[in-house]
Amino acid sequence: DTGVSQDPRHKITKRGQNVTFRCDPISEHNRLYWYRQTLGQGPEFLTYFQNEAQLEKSRLLSDRFSAERPKGSFSTLEIQRTEQGDSAMYLCASSSLAGAAETQYFGPGTRLLVL
């Protein structure tokens, strides 16, 4: 078990460009989450997948953001027409469906800087 991995770890882009991040969850986990963390704040929930189905999207996820998990394994988060306010750490987490509450395991995050 190699844990949750994310790629890239760092991304610098110019305003207006599109970026895509990848998350590979722990292999047997069927739940996958994306969070965003800005300086001085805790992680904020963005979206949740159970297998390939996207079951919830936060209002933080504007129309410029789209997330997919096409085969119920890895997931991608795309930001179109990036803005400076998108600069943040994007965290992915996964868990397995086991009871009413389960522990989410986080990846190392992708740090995005929009110039």
Place this chain on the structure above:
Amino acid sequence: DQQVKQNSPSLSVQEGRISILNCDYTNSMFDYFLWYKKYPAEGPTFLISISSIKDKNEDGRFTVFLNKSAKHLSLHIVPSQPGDSAVYFCAAIEGTYKYIFGTGTRLKVLA
């Protein structure tokens, strides 16, 4: 509006002493809480959790206490070690999967 609050942004403790990190919440529907530790350039790492049916959960040097009437939980680390220096996040689960995090407390353990 912050539903999970960590009012102390930082805490310094001498090595070997007890570290106490506090967390308050406003939503009485929350019934499961977790603490995560985060080192720079890494993702949060799960530390310990507690269900609302309990008032204490212990794992080695880490103990979490829950006071439901006060909507307050705390994490005790005894004895504190320099390797414990990190940012600690309290989180509550809304529904069955959505984590609501506090803003974190940076703990520095002084050797």
